[in-house]
Amino acid sequence: MTDITMSRLHEWMVVLYAVSLVFYFIDYLNKDRIAHRNAFSLLMLVFSMQSIFLVLFIIETKRFPVLSLFEGIYFYAWLLITISIVLHLFTKLGYAVFFLNIIGFIFMTIHTFAPVQIKQSTIGDALISELLFIHITFAILSYVAFAISFVCSVLYLLLYRNLKEKKWTKQFGRLPSLQQTATGMKTGIIIGIPFLFISLVLGMQWAHIVLSEWSFFDMKIVGSFFILIVYSFLLFGIQTGRLRGNNHMWANIFAFLFVIINFFLGSTLSGFHFWI
Incomplete structure (x- = not known):
């Protein structure tokens, strides 16, 4: 993928993650089934995109993304969203899922718009x-x-x-x-x-x-x-x-x-x- 395509997809992940959080918040307060379903659907979409990028990185570098703080933040965000999906599917800890995704969103945002990411990107000014x-x-x-x-x-x-x-x-x-x-x-x-x-x-x-x-x-x-x-x-x-x-x-x-x-x-x- 080109640099600009990768950057756009990461931006879309942040936006989709944010909308998912809004739906989770509505469900958290009102136990709204439609909001619950929409939140989980968007979360699964974000998880799929994250997983694809993670697999591509492992194939390209032949290692896990844990050797730098920048890589570790991404891997940590992926683990949080993975755990939240497992809790969503197999437990009734709805509150835990909501708060885990708040933390995951923060770390995903930090990774996507981190200073090192901006410097390495050929479209850094556009990202900012x-x-x-x-x-x-x-x-x-x-x-x-x-x-x-x-x-x-x-x-x-x-x-x-x-x-x-x-x-x-x-x-x-x-x-x-x-x-x-x-x-x-x-x-x-x-x-x-x-x-x-x-x-x-x-x-x-x-x-x-x-x-x-x-x-x-x-x-x-x-x-x-x-x-x-x-x-x-x-x-x-x-x-x-x-x-x-x-x-x-x-x-x-x-x-x-x-x-x-x-x-x-x-x-x-x-x-x-x-x-x-």
């Missing part, structure tokens, strides 16, 4: 550019998911007030039900959290490759992790029943305000997020 593109894409998708969740929360509160006060307007019949808005609000959070997590992993890898000096305590990074923690606690409160009714809707509205603040103010105060 595409890593940034994927990072930004997942970040935007997470913001879209949180925005949809925010809109559903606002609609829920409006519907609740109209029902409580028994106000029936002409537009009322075109509005969704309370159940639909509550489901939309929760779904937006469930999708947004893994998308934001994936974006942060890819973004820090990009910074490590491209920037000679960068800080983990950059305002944009700190703000993004803060948002991730806020929404995680919000989802935990919803799942455990500690936040109910209007309370979790208001909490979600305030959480989205942090997203807006981080998007504009965090980017302004950041040392390297210049596109704002």
